[in-house]
Amino acid sequence: MINHSSPPVFDGHNDLLFRLHHQQIAIEDVVSGLASGHLDLPRAKAAGFAGGFFALWVPSTRTGSAAEDSDDALMADIRYNVPLPGMVTWEEAIRVVVEEVAIFRKLAGCGVLTPCTSVAEIEAAMTGETLAAVLHMEGAEAIDPEFAALEVLYAAGLRSLGPVWSRPTIFGHGVPFRFPSTGDIGPGLTDLGKALVRECNRLKIMLDVSHLNEKGFDDVAAVTDAPIVATHSNAHALSSHARNLTDRQLAVIAESDGMVGLNFATAFLRADGRMAPNMSIAVMIRHLDHLISVLGEDRVGLGSDFDGAIVADGIADVTGLIALRQAMRDHGFGEPLIAKLCNGNWMRVLRRTWGE
Template sequence: MTPQNSPAIFDGHNDLLLALSSGRTSVAQVRDGGGPTQIDLPRAIKGGFGGGFFALYAPSPDKTRPDTSAMEGESYDLPLPGLLEEGAALRSAMVQVSMFRDLAAAGVILPCTSAAQIEAALDGPAMAAVLHLEGADCIDPDFHALHVLHALGLRSLGPVWSRETRWATGVPFRFPSTGDIGPGLTEDGKRLVRECNRLGIMIDLSHLNEKGVDDVAALTDAPLVATHSNAHAISPHARNLTDRQLDQIAESGGMVGLNFAAAFLRPDGQMQADVPLEVMIRHLDHLIGRLGEGGVGLGSDFDGAVVPQEIGDLAGLPALIAAMRKAGYGEALIARLCHGNWLDVLRRTWGR
């Protein structure tokens, strides 16, 4: 499903499963196209989207998420939902895992648990799909749910989605701000990192606060990875990574996936889609400068964010590749950014 003369794209993050579980779209619409989401199979074929991490995310009981319309002032600090009850989060996760399996049965995705499987699927008729947990709200202290989800294909986990969990503290939707907010991993959170290491589940640093990142760095035996985060030096948002954090990731041989969310790209922090692609290139340049050519990929946040209007959805991804070429990126580097670096870090994290 790759356009001529362009490498297939493997992506660090999307929220399609949330759109399915909330009834905003259906498996048939994702298969056939014409639905309201940024991701579907026809758009994937048109845009050269070979696959990515598909997130399980549990909404709060009142369905509240930060109101992105409030992210348009010179500064903002959006209130976050409170701690989510474990049982409600687990029910949500099970619904979304079921949706994931329905997508596979419909031929939309090919579930993958190894880098070799991803590589084999990138140019195939279905999207390579890795199951990711964004916020470990549904995981119990004895890790029963973690082990079941692992058996169902879970291979990536973020301890938090911004709101607090028993495991860690997340960063708010605050601008301008750093992520130096609150305490790091709890003792349970440290146990969670060790258990994920044992199981071969990648730990995602996105949404984790600064002290939490430091704690993961001190504990993990795997490369540090932020699946969908940007450079704080360009956009001083709490969700973005400082140069010190980027250097930590580089020292571990890890990587960062460029987040397409407008507010985390724009220097003014506003969630507005009129973001020139040159701003994305500025972030890529900065990330490559700190992490090296082997430490950067893409982490779009499709179906979870307002993205630059020149891209819009999966079908618009060739515009970003064209911007890379215009900026002087060679074809070998473009291939690494599109999928090669993800395959490399996943081989080193998962062992295959």
């Protein structure tokens, strides 16, 4: 008999920390269960969500709150070009990031998650009652030019970093939310951005190319000595959104022995690019098929973007992972492949990156 909450999912990306920070949600409510949002401990455990990368993210100043709220509304249209917000200052960013790290530590103290900095720790935590959690930074605005903050955040558990979100930083340029479009928009990494790549390589911090424009992606590929990873991105061949990866980029990731986590955000899945929830889970399966066809079955996983995106009605929240696993089975994916997609491939690439 199939256990529909198995195999356990280790997820490439969620925005729970920012949601708790922005909405001032009590930590205790994550333990008992939330009435809204995508993630809390009871729903995660029921769905077999065993852990993942928990993102540190700083909102843009153009709205004074979460810029992605207005971005989602603009992406409901059939064609759109959401302008890049301006830079966030280091002073703004470091304050928010420190507060989000504090939330991360409080979640650990309340028994929601276990901070992990090795694959052995992840695998041990995934068998327990808490969520295995790796601290990730989505956009490096809180990193100073001397990398002092990087050292401090590394000591606090940071093990994964994306140099940009979809806006410019001192390290490079993010790709705008534009449909239809390629990611070939704007310049690549700055010299400081290339130095950040080398510093992450030295510390064995995983580098995430999600949100980078095409030139920035190519610069990472030229500089890094680690596997190239896109924690939450999809196939441009099926959805011609600027945020998605072309087959050429997927081939570069495969050559580096990296991987891609499937993003559940509907705008990056749908052929019409709309951020709208009326979408079949079958569309997600088609993206998995395409990613596997280019990358191979050892280099594809899940990167939900829970609490940071609009997802399909059939997913709705973390409990939709049960339906997604069943859709994989109905499509003909065997149990060994499903296990790789749900967690095994993340463990493989983290071993390669972290040197275990």
